[in-house]
Amino acid sequence: MDAPTLQPKFLxxxxxxxxxxxxxxxxxxxxxxxxxxxxxxxSGLADQLKDDLEYNIHFxxxxxxxxxxxxxxxxxxxxxxxxxxxxxxxxxLSQQVYDHAKEGRCVLTLGGDHSIAIGTISGTAKAIRERxxxxxxxxWVDAHADINTPETSDSxxxxxxxxxxxxxxxSDKPDAPFGWLKDEHRVSVKKLxxxxxxxxxxxxxxxxxxxxxxxFSMHDIDRHGIGKVMDMALGWIGSDTPxxxxxxxxxxDPRFAPSTGxxxxxxxxxxxxxxxxxxxxxTGSLVALDLxxxxxxxxxxxxxxxxxxxxxxxxxxLGDTLL
Ligand SMILES: NC(=[NH2+])NCCC[C@H](N)C(=O)O
Ligand SMILES: [Mn+2]
Ligand SMILES: [Mn+2]
Numbered sequence: 318m319d320a321p322t323l324q325p326k327f328l329x330x331x332x333x334x335x336x337x338x339x340x341x342x343x344x345x346x347x348x349x350x351x352x353x354x355x356x357x358x359x360s361g362l363a364d365q366l367k368d369d370l371e372y373n374i375h376f377x378x379x380x381x382x383x384x385x386x387x388x389x390x391x392x393x394x395x396x397x398x399x400x401x402x403x404x405x406x407x408x409x410l411s412q413q414v415y416d417h418a419k420e421g422r423c424v425l426t427l428g429g430d431h432s433i434a435i436g437t438i439s440g441t442a443k444a445i446r447e448r449x450x451x452x453x454x455x456x457w458v459d460a461h462a463d464i465n466t467p468e469t470s471d472s473x474x475x476x477x478x479x480x481x482x483x484x485x486x487x488s489d490k491p492d493a494p495f496g497w498l499k500d501e502h503r504v505s506v507k508k509l510x511x512x513x514x515x516x517x518x519x520x521x522x523x524x525x526x527x528x529x530x531x532x533f534s535m536h537d538i539d540r541h542g543i544g545k546v547m548d549m550a551l552g553w554i555g556s557d558t559p560x561x562x563x564x565x566x567x568x569x570d571p572r573f574a575p576s577t578g579x580x581x582x583x584x585x586x587x588x589x590x591x592x593x594x595x596x597x598x599x600t601g602s603l604v605a606l607d608l609x610x611x612x613x614x615x616x617x618x619x620x621x622x623x624x625x626x627x628x629x630x631x632x633x634x635l636g637d638t639l640l
């Protein structure tokens with residue numbers, strides 16, 4: 318098929334793709350989400366990106382689990398579970414993503430639970446600021462808002478908090494676990510757009526309202542259709558802004574992605590998920606993409622289905638077309 322795929326609007330060229338595989342599950346309590354990158358790669362994702370979509374792949378062929386960085390003791394901090402582990406992993410990941418993005422490459426990160434977005438988005442935001450002098454936007458596709466602060470969270474699971482830390486709604490003292498996050502790593506609440514929400518905690522709803530955060534829930538998708546919602550979402554961001562797409566597989570309905578830790582019924586069809594990814598690709602503004610929360614060990618109707626859905630989303634975001 319015709320290459321290359323990404324328009325080089327904010328990238329050095331359209332064909333260089335950095336891949337980071339993150340085998341980390343410490344942002345939540347269920348084992349297995351760390352096996353997702355291997356499952357995605359074994360199903361042929363990286364090869365397809367190279368052979369079908371003709372990307373020039375920059376990948377160390379390794380699933381990073383950062384075991385050497387994990388602390389021996391990690392007591393709760395402000396109610397957060399495993400704060401030092403999540404902090405150490407996301408700080409290292411931030412640097413890896415930054416290194417790719419600084420070279421002008423698009424960066425694909427395969428998670429891992431959604432806490433890793435603290436690393437990916439901070440790394441992209443910093444590199445885009447340095448390279449282009451611009452702030453980027455984030456499109457967060459998820460059943461959940463993941464914007465709890467340590468204080469509003471009921472679970473203490475950090476995968477429910479990344480957006481709070483990334484926007485500065487939550488922060489830590491310089492010598493505390495997330496003290497490494499600085500302004501250069503952050504994104505504005507005004508440049509954040511949610512799609513697919515349907516399980517938002519009470520404290521999170523308050524945060525979304527008080528900060529005027531743009532969010533399209535499943536209700537909005539039912540009302541307007543996914544086509545109109547994407548027009549509105551991309552209209553909010555504007556055509557002149559680099560985009561980081563963070564895609565939680567649990568945005569999809571459990572019929573299409575059963576193997577995930579916090580599945581919520583009433584979600585996106587696979588076609589709606591693919592359509593979101595296709596629309597983001599068409600902007601030519603995509604600078605980074607995360608695919609998170611695939612958990613191959615939660616095998617209900619079979620993880621193969623969930624892995625296949627994940628591969629499909631990534632392919633669409635990176636320029637695969639139906640015709
Ligand atoms: N990335 C996710 N799947 N997040 C689920 C978060 C669930 C809940 N809101 C919490 O704070 O724990
Ligand atoms: Mn989620
Ligand atoms: Mn999430």
